[in-house]
Amino acid sequence: MRKDGIATREKILDGARDLVLKLGYSGMKVDHVLEHVGITKGAFFHHFKTKDELAKALLRRYASEDALIYAETRAQAEKLSDDPLQQILIFIRLFEDMFSEMTEPYPGCLLASYVYELQQFDDETRSLLHETFARWRTLLQEKFTLIIERYPPKNPVSASQLADGFTVVLEGAFILAKAMNDARMATEQLRLYRNYIELLFAAPEQMRAAA
Amino acid sequence: MRKDGIATREKILDGARDLVLKLGYSGMKVDHVLEHVGITKGAFFHHFKTKDELAKALLRRYASEDALIYAETRAQAEKLSDDPLQQILIFIRLFEDMFSEMTEPYPGCLLASYVYELQQFDDETRSLLHETFARWRTLLQEKFTLIIERYPPKNPVSASQLADGFTVVLEGAFILAKAMNDARMATEQLRLYRNYIELLFAAPEQMRAAA
DNA sequence: ATATTTCCGGACCGTTTGGTCTGTTTAGTG
DNA sequence: CACTAAACAGACCAAACGGTCCGGAAATAT
Numbered sequence: 381m382r383k384d385g386i387a388t389r390e391k392i393l394d395g396a397r398d399l400v401l402k403l404g405y406s407g408m409k410v411d412h413v414l415e416h417v418g419i420t421k422g423a424f425f426h427h428f429k430t431k432d433e434l435a436k437a438l439l440r441r442y443a444s445e446d447a448l449i450y451a452e453t454r455a456q457a458e459k460l461s462d463d464p465l466q467q468i469l470i471f472i473r474l475f476e477d478m479f480s481e482m483t484e485p486y487p488g489c490l491l492a493s494y495v496y497e498l499q500q501f502d503d504e505t506r507s508l509l510h511e512t513f514a515r516w517r518t519l520l521q522e523k524f525t526l527i528i529e530r531y532p533p534k535n536p537v538s539a540s541q542l543a544d545g546f547t548v549v550l551e552g553a554f555i556l557a558k559a560m561n562d563a564r565m566a567t568e569q570l571r572l573y574r575n576y577i578e579l580l581f582a583a584p585e586q587m588r589a590a591a
Numbered sequence: 592m593r594k595d596g597i598a599t600r601e602k603i604l605d606g607a608r609d610l611v612l613k614l615g616y617s618g619m620k621v622d623h624v625l626e627h628v629g630i631t632k633g634a635f636f637h638h639f640k641t642k643d644e645l646a647k648a649l650l651r652r653y654a655s656e657d658a659l660i661y662a663e664t665r666a667q668a669e670k671l672s673d674d675p676l677q678q679i680l681i682f683i684r685l686f687e688d689m690f691s692e693m694t695e696p697y698p699g700c701l702l703a704s705y706v707y708e709l710q711q712f713d714d715e716t717r718s719l720l721h722e723t724f725a726r727w728r729t730l731l732q733e734k735f736t737l738i739i740e741r742y743p744p745k746n747p748v749s750a751s752q753l754a755d756g757f758t759v760v761l762e763g764a765f766i767l768a769k770a771m772n773d774a775r776m777a778t779e780q781l782r783l784y785r786n787y788i789e790l791l792f793a794a795p796e797q798m799r800a801a802a
Numbered sequence: 803a804t805a806t807t808t809c810c811g812g813a814c815c816g817t818t819t820g821g822t823c824t825g826t827t828t829a830g831t832g
Numbered sequence: 833c834a835c836t837a838a839a840c841a842g843a844c845c846a847a848a849c850g851g852t853c854c855g856g857a858a859a860t861a862t
């Protein structure tokens with residue numbers, strides 16, 4: 381086995397992510413990572429000065445990976461329709477499809493894992509969490525702003541609340557999926573969320589049942 | 592200060608709950624509890640053989656406390672209306688009111704905290720988590736079953752999914768509330784969930800904007 | 803009043819844990 | 833090939849941690 385610095389660094393990050401989602405950050409000990417990845421202390425602390433530095437790197441990596449998925453899915457939705465409402469509905473459905481193929485519960489969201497140990501982390505990490513969630517909000521908020529202008533909602537709602545709703549449903553579904561060991565939870569709850577958007581903005585005349 | 596066994600035991604449980612919600616279970620060290628509660632190791636391990644036993648006691652306590660709140664709120668809703676749909680809507684609104692008075696984000700759900708460290712716990716604790724969430728589902732599922740029979744939903748939905756939706760929104764809102772430091776998150780997202788139920792079951796003619 | 807049990811303080815202990823240090827191997831470079 | 837720097841292995845360490853133990857104080861029973 382050849383020595384490849386960036387490769388082992390990636391392996392550490394991947395392994396640590398898996399373990400954090402299973403055990404929480406404090407529950408994940410560095411020795412666990414060493415065993416899981418198949419390296420030694422020397423290798424680990426060569427790539428990360430401290431465990432907390434790994435935590436930050438993990439967070440940044442997850443946030444950027446996730447931003448990529450969001451951006452790609454959004455681009456895909458925008459390619460399939462010019463209407464902002466349809467774009468959102470497609471966007472949600474694409475996420476449904478992502479989770480529908482899974483056979484076991486989604487391992488969870490790293491950010492949520494951090495949130496429930498929030499006081500463990502320093503200000504930098506906390507603001508990084510804040511910014512990431514804020515970015516997710518902004519992404520969908522823009523669409524919902526357009527939608528609200530074009531289609532009068534049946535209830536008084538704000539674009540930011542609807543945008544947060546997506547994240548809320550996802551995060552909540554992840555928790556219930558793990559607790560109930562139900563892999564379909566995320567797909568089902570996203571479908572309910574999509575139904576809500578449909579009902580909220582659909583013209584009273586043309587209300588039709590969704591597939 | 593007099594010696595009161597059950598009182599200190601309660602103080603330990605209360606303090607531990609606060610700390611778990613801030614630091615996670617693994618992040619909460621027993622020394623933290625000792626300092627936070629103002630006792631010593633002797634007192635702690637007199638009431639709890641191990642830290643894991645505290646974890647289980649904590650879980651049982653939280654689950655029963657929560658079951659009480661659910662039952663009371665449900666009873667209150669049933670007192671205010673005979674119609675299952677109205678009962679659910681009142682039920683949700685009562686929860687909205689509970690969180691609306693808070694000035695800082697709800698500290699979170701202990702069960703969710705456990706879920707993100709699930710592999711830390713033994714089978715007994717895990718099944719306890721499972722049962723508790725299942726109980727919450729059943730509670731609302733009964734109502735939604737009646738509602739679906741009486742009012743044709745505009746989309747094909749199952750009672751259990753709608754019931755899970757409530758928990759999903761709550762759990763997701765707690766996470767976002769902490770991450771964004773927004774105390775109104777839970778209230779706002781519950782309102783969206785209530786709007787969804789209204790739109791889903793409202794007769795097309797009598798659809799009116801909610802307050 | 804005495805005995806007994808519960809409750810608790812705090813020193814102590816073995817293990818775990820994050821992190822260090824030294825030496826060795828591998829990859830790149832002239 | 834010689835040299836350098838990055839990439840590791842693994843023994844080692846100090847602090848933190850969960851848990852034990854025993855003495856004593858406070859409540860309760862007799």
